[in-house]
Amino acid sequence: xNHDEERLLFDQARRKGFLEVAGSAWRSQRRDAPxxxxxxxxxxxxxxxxxxxxxxxxxxxxxxxxLSPLRLPDTFSRLEKEVIYFVDIPTSYKPSxxxxxxxxxxNSLENETEVDPSENPWNSRPIYQLPTYCISWETDRSDxxxxxxxxxxxxxxxxxxxxxxxxxxxxxxxxxxxxxGYGIG
Numbered sequence: 001x002n003h004d005e006e007r008l009l010f011d012q013a014r015r016k017g018f019l020e021v022a023g024s025a026w027r028s029q030r031r032d033a034p035x036x037x038x039x040x041x042x043x044x045x046x047x048x049x050x051x052x053x054x055x056x057x058x059x060x061x062x063x064x065x066x067l068s069p070l071r072l073p074d075t076f077s078r079l080e081k082e083v084i085y086f087v088d089i090p091t092s093y094k095p096s097x098x099x100x101x102x103x104x105x106x107n108s109l110e111n112e113t114e115v116d117p118s119e120n121p122w123n124s125r126p127i128y129q130l131p132t133y134c135i136s137w138e139t140d141r142s143d144x145x146x147x148x149x150x151x152x153x154x155x156x157x158x159x160x161x162x163x164x165x166x167x168x169x170x171x172x173x174x175x176x177x178x179x180x181g182y183g184i185g
Contacts, residue, residue, distance in 0.1 A: 006034070006035045009021065009035060010035060010038060010039060011162065013039055014042075014159040014162035015158070015159060015162045016148075016149075016152065016158065017051065017148075017149075017151075017152025017153070017155075017156075017157035017158035017159070018051035018052065018053055018148040018149075018151070018152050018157065019035070019036065019039045019050075019051070019052045019053065020052075020053045020055060020148075021033075021035060021036065021052060021053070021054055021055065022055050023054060023055070023056070023057070024054060036052060037128065039052070040066065040069060040127060040128075041127055041128070043066075043069040043157070044069040044071075044127035046069075047069065047070065047071070048069060048070070048155060048156065048157050049065055049066060049067055049069060049070060049151075049155045049157065050064075050065075050066040050068075050069050051063070051064070051065055051066075051148055051151050051152060051155070051157060052064045052066070053144055053145065053148050055141070059140065060138045060139065060140060061138070061139065061140065061141050061144040062136055062137070062138050062144075063136060063137045063139070063144050063147050063148055063151075064134050064135075064136045065083065065134065065135045065136070065151060066132050066133065066134045067079055067080070067133045067134070067135070068127065068130055068131065068132050068133045068134075069127060071122045071123070071130075072122075073122055073133070076133045080133075080135055083135055083151075084135070086154065087137070087147060087150070087151075
């Protein structure tokens with residue numbers, strides 16, 4: 001998947017309220033899933049849940065609802081119960097696989113010099129350094145999209161005035177005027 005396709009999917013996600021990706025959206029050349037990471041960061045900045053539809057090729061898709069961008073770890077289990085009650089689509093539900101979603105290992109934090117034990121990491125750490133707290137469902141494509149739309153409306157993740165990207169189509173990523181970008185030279 002190239003940058004233009006990812007930008008299109010990101011813009012669609014802002015308008016729909018949920019991100020749709022093929023499989024896990026993993027990019028081997030980057031050893032990461034930058035589209036999902038960028039969308040999760042946007043959700044964190046807005047203080048909203050992150051809804052992602054992973055389209056499978058086996059007939060089943062996975063809907064993942066990440067509650068961690070809310071940064072309310074004390075309410076995650078209550079929210080999880082409310083979401084399960086709210087969702088009336090027959091699915092196979094599974095909670096986050098992390099046994100202890102609220103413990104953060106200070107040794108795993110990047111670029112860390114001093115860690116204040118009294119500091120609450122949910123208030124001060126970037127989202128990519130915090131554990132996820134996810135609820136997921138596996139179901140067929142039509143039910144998965146219906147579930148995503150329902151969750152987007154319920155959690156208010158749809159951006160009503162989302163416009164398409166204003167980046168010029170002919171500019172390569174990382175190019176500036178100095179290096180021949182923007183149609184120069």
